[in-house]
Amino acid sequence: MEAVGELKEREMKELQGINRRTVRQRIKEYKRQPFSMFLLCLVGLSAIVTIGVLLFIIGYILVNGIPNMKPELFEWEYNTENVSMLPAIINTIYMTLFTLAMAVPVGVFSAIYLVEYAKRGNKLVKIVRVTTETLQGIPSIVFGLFGYLMFTITLNWGYTLLAGAITLAIMVLPVIMRTTEEALLAVPDSYREGSFGLGAGRLRTVFKIVLPSAMPGIFSGIILAIGRIVGETAALIFTAGTVAAIATSPFDSTRTLAVHMYCLLSEGLYMNQAYATAVILLVLVLVINTVSGRIAKKFTKN
């Protein structure tokens, strides 16, 4: 068996050798086929444009932003003199924690229901699919307006961190649900069968067997959600408000880093500080993306 495989591989290599063309040959071919050359150029050019735009955005913001990173931007209290972003950074962390505390259990549990408990052809599952798809398509400003109408006006909370966190939790719920579902589906059925065979109940199987092996996938989903929370602006302006002080309770109005940046830009006086804020946001997103990519990669390898 192995010998045949080896033979085939060698044959393939030889064939590839026959089909290999030198650069000069290729250029000659393309000269004969100007239309193909045109298509090749078009495709290459658009890839270069895409990557070029990304590099330009990152480069431009880093080059202009890093010289503006001054120590007073990280002072404990915000005032119009130092325009400190430290309170905003701390509030962003609060906001992320509160949001995840709500979205992760609900998202993971509902994915568990969809994958482990629901029977095939369950009507509820179909409805949940449709609603999560709808949630994913709703623009963040509509989420923001909903949060404003529900929490700020109807429940009469005013602008609060909690209202912002609930709004964001609804927003990132589909992300966590989808990634958890995919991770659970990727767990081989033999794990479950083995666990059932040893006499474990469904619940024990889910928590002791299925969830641990799906953890990396769930984790990369959570990190993706963090990325969205950190970058969100429109959903927070009218729910969590724009007060630039460290929140002391969930019922304080706060501004996260992205909202801080919006405020700086709409005031129009603090361009340099806006550059510095953009650097911090960009670096955060870079780190979050890399970590999530790493985890996902490790996961697929296993």
Next chain:
Amino acid sequence: MKRHNYMEKGMQGIFLLCATASILAVALICVFIFANGIPAIFKISPVKFLGGSIWKPLENLFGIFPMIVGSLYVTAGGVLVGVPIGILCAVFMARFCPKRLYQVIKPAIELLAGIPSIVYGFFGLVVLVPMVRNLFGGSGKSILTASIMLGIMILPTVIGVAESSIRAVPESYYEGALGLGATHERAVFFAVLPAAKSGILAGVILGIGRVIGETMAVVMVAGNQAVMPNSILGGVRTLTSNIVLEMGYASGLHKDALIGTAVVLFVFILIINLCFSAIKKKGSEQ
């Protein structure tokens, strides 16, 4: 044994409850937006609200027609800029890119999707606006600027969906074209790409949804004048920017009119979502 059983049943109930959370969320959003917005639209009169071209809250004139047109213009512009580049880039990723390069480009494009919209807006404000001003004159905050900005922002969406649908085309299509004497490029463009068109269309529609709902980046670069746009270099206000600009200080009928604006936006989004799932369904049936 019995306690164990209660636990089992209880947790199943909790899981079920959580599964209904997304249904509850969508229902709540619909109720709050529609219940507040639709009465407002009828108070102003639907014809005046949707068809009126003057938005002057101080004089009780609430016509959002310029904003509807503005949203459509900006969306069309963004699609014109972003979709061709996106599809070509997806072709490159799926069919031209060496494996090594792919491992660099793929995360880069995912990063492009991760950049917050406020950072895009800032970039547009400090780079694109002056660029358009210097090249074409005017204030620089225009439909054109917003279109370029949004075109960049939908690239990752279009590329992602288009790439996976190009990859899903059976290899035999490509091989068949090669066997008939087509070059690699012709085979890809005239045999593989047409077969992937429903997937690509789904990606474009997803991109349209992103563009029409985008707020922060557009507010920064579009100029935000609440009048009918008269040229591609003129300023424009979209439905989303109308909400975010005035919600902070609006009250009474003005506030209701802004919620009405959100209703119109929401209906647009629902239509786009329906189109998307219809196309996806059709694609999977094939």
